[in-house]
Amino acid sequence: MRSLQELLAEHPFFAGLDEDTVGMLVGCARNVHYRPGEYLFRQGDPADRFFVVRRGRVALDVHGPGRTEMVVDTVDEGGVVGWSWLVPPYRWFFDARATQEVSAVAVDASCLRDKCDQDPALGYALMQRVAGVMYQRLQSARIRLLDLYGTDRAG
Amino acid sequence: MPVDVADPATAAADALLPRPFRVVANRRETSDTVTLELEPLDGDGLAFAAGQFTMLQAFGVGEVPISISGDPARPGLLVHTIRDVGGVTRALCAAEVGDVLGARGPYGRGWGVSDARGGDVVVVAGGIGLAPLRAAVLEVVRARSGFGRVHVLYGARTEDDLLFGDDLEEWAAEPDTEVAVIVDRAATSWPGRVGLVTELVRAAAFDAPRTLALVCGPEVMMRFVGAELTARGVPASQVRLSLERNMRCGVGLCGHCQLREYLLCVDGPVLSLDAVRPQLGIREL
Numbered sequence: 001m002r003s004l005q006e007l008l009a010e011h012p013f014f015a016g017l018d019e020d021t022v023g024m025l026v027g028c029a030r031n032v033h034y035r036p037g038e039y040l041f042r043q044g045d046p047a048d049r050f051f052v053v054r055r056g057r058v059a060l061d062v063h064g065p066g067r068t069e070m071v072v073d074t075v076d077e078g079g080v081v082g083w084s085w086l087v088p089p090y091r092w093f094f095d096a097r098a099t100q101e102v103s104a105v106a107v108d109a110s111c112l113r114d115k116c117d118q119d120p121a122l123g124y125a126l127m128q129r130v131a132g133v134m135y136q137r138l139q140s141a142r143i144r145l146l147d148l149y150g151t152d153r154a155g
Numbered sequence: 156m157p158v159d160v161a162d163p164a165t166a167a168a169d170a171l172l173p174r175p176f177r178v179v180a181n182r183r184e185t186s187d188t189v190t191l192e193l194e195p196l197d198g199d200g201l202a203f204a205a206g207q208f209t210m211l212q213a214f215g216v217g218e219v220p221i222s223i224s225g226d227p228a229r230p231g232l233l234v235h236t237i238r239d240v241g242g243v244t245r246a247l248c249a250a251e252v253g254d255v256l257g258a259r260g261p262y263g264r265g266w267g268v269s270d271a272r273g274g275d276v277v278v279v280a281g282g283i284g285l286a287p288l289r290a291a292v293l294e295v296v297r298a299r300s301g302f303g304r305v306h307v308l309y310g311a312r313t314e315d316d317l318l319f320g321d322d323l324e325e326w327a328a329e330p331d332t333e334v335a336v337i338v339d340r341a342a343t344s345w346p347g348r349v350g351l352v353t354e355l356v357r358a359a360a361f362d363a364p365r366t367l368a369l370v371c372g373p374e375v376m377m378r379f380v381g382a383e384l385t386a387r388g389v390p391a392s393q394v395r396l397s398l399e400r401n402m403r404c405g406v407g408l409c410g411h412c413q414l415r416e417y418l419l420c421v422d423g424p425v426l427s428l429d430a431v432r433p434q435l436g437i438r439e440l
């Protein structure tokens with residue numbers, strides 16, 4: 001079985017971090033598994049972790065009163081779920097649901113925030129990675145907002 | 156006076172004359188898109204290269220450019236997949252088995268699929284853009300061992316808007332072939348991916364310097380996909396896009412589809428990213 005250190009070091013989200021830095025993160029991390037249909041977290045719950053997806057697929061569902069639930073994003077192997085742990089009030093904004101068998105590493109938020117406070121270089125390296133993920137998601141959401149396939153035509 | 160067949164004016168007029176084709180099948184793909192199968196009434200079928208189009212005519216209504224979505228190895232059957240967006244496409248979508256439509260062509264430069272031989276092929280389609288790419292994938296699949304890894308990456312609005320479901324399954328069953336689908340948004344019953352087609356490009360494994368990428372979809376999508384492919388290391392000269400600006404004559408006479416020095420109906424619709432990159436960022440030209 002692979003150690004948590006190896007699992008984190010292999011994950012694209014942590015690419016470029018040296019061994020010692022990954023070693024520090026391991027102290028905040030643990031392996032988690034979900035079956036299809038199980039929730040990693042629910043909207044409104046405290047955002048006390050984030051998830052580094054190693055295998056499977058996680059759907060991010062949004063719902064509101066009187067509206068049917070919708071999947072607005074999925075995260076597959078190599079991706080990361082959750083950034084609400086970074087921003088007050090530290091609550092999830094959506095549901096995260098396993099649509100397949102999911103193996104992930106859950107990283108404890110307060111443990112990680114403490115480490116980042118103690119070591120700003122680690123904090124900066126992590127923030128760069130989180131910002132990269134947020135940037136891609138924002139771009140994806142903005143482009144989909146254009147409803148390209150609905151209004152523009154090509155083919 | 157006998158007509159001189161070499162007379163350029165007559166030749167040009169002939170090129171603009173549609174041939175009659177009978178509708179032998181009309182298959183509904185989605186709520187607004189159908190696939191028509193047509194057979195010629197007056198002789199041989201249209202030999203075509205994947206990525207070429209015809210000017211398809213609903214008599215009395217009008218004529219529009221439509222890509223050929225059929226199998227290049229079966230020229231006897233002219234296959235078009237058409238989305239109902241306006242007057243002419245509505246009439247074409249409503250054509251019934253037995254009806255006669257006009258077609259002239261095939262026109263334009265296609266994908267040049269054989270240039271990918273020996274290397275990897277990455278096909279990226281958005282929406283109805285899968286129609287001209289279907290012909291390319293069928294060509295690759297027919298000569299599967301001649302190519303390396305093959306990826307078919309397809310983005311659509313919702314699961315109800317997905318075209319060619321049976322084909323996607325068949326292609327996925329080919330060796331070393333990955334078919335990945337992503338939709339803009341979905342009901343919770345959808346087990347697949349939700350997001351943007353660029354995410355599929357990012358996740359796909361291919362040997363970038365030896366990859367030929369074929370891309371068709373809305374221009375904004377092609378701009379982002381082109382950027383993602385080149386960021387992955389695919390040379391811009393090996394990224395081909397089908398640029399489907401409005402066309403009228405189809406044979407380079409009217410200038411309707413001019414894009415800088417290119418007449419898209421004859422120099423295109425397929426052009427490489429390095430040739431058109433400056434234009435892709437520009438609003439309606």
Ligand SMILES: Cc1cc2nc3c(=O)[nH]c(=O)nc-3n(C[C@H](O)[C@H](O)[C@H](O)COP(=O)(O)OP(=O)(O)OC[C@H]3O[C@@H](n4cnc5c(N)ncnc54)[C@H](O)[C@@H]3O)c2cc1C
Nearest residue numbers: 153155219220221222237238240241242243244286399400
């Ligand atoms: C080379 C080429 C290949 C094509 N292949 C296909 C195909 O395989 N299947 C298919 O369904 N369509 C295809 N198209 C698009 C098709 O030609 C147009 O949808 C059609 O001309 C619209 O005519 P209409 O009379 O039905 O609608 P119109 O009333 O003329 O137009 C309706 C709406 O569609 C917009 N529109 C028209 N043409 C285009 C275009 N080319 N791109 C973006 N928006 C457009 C108009 O601006 C208008 O908003 C292709 C176009 C080109 C140039």
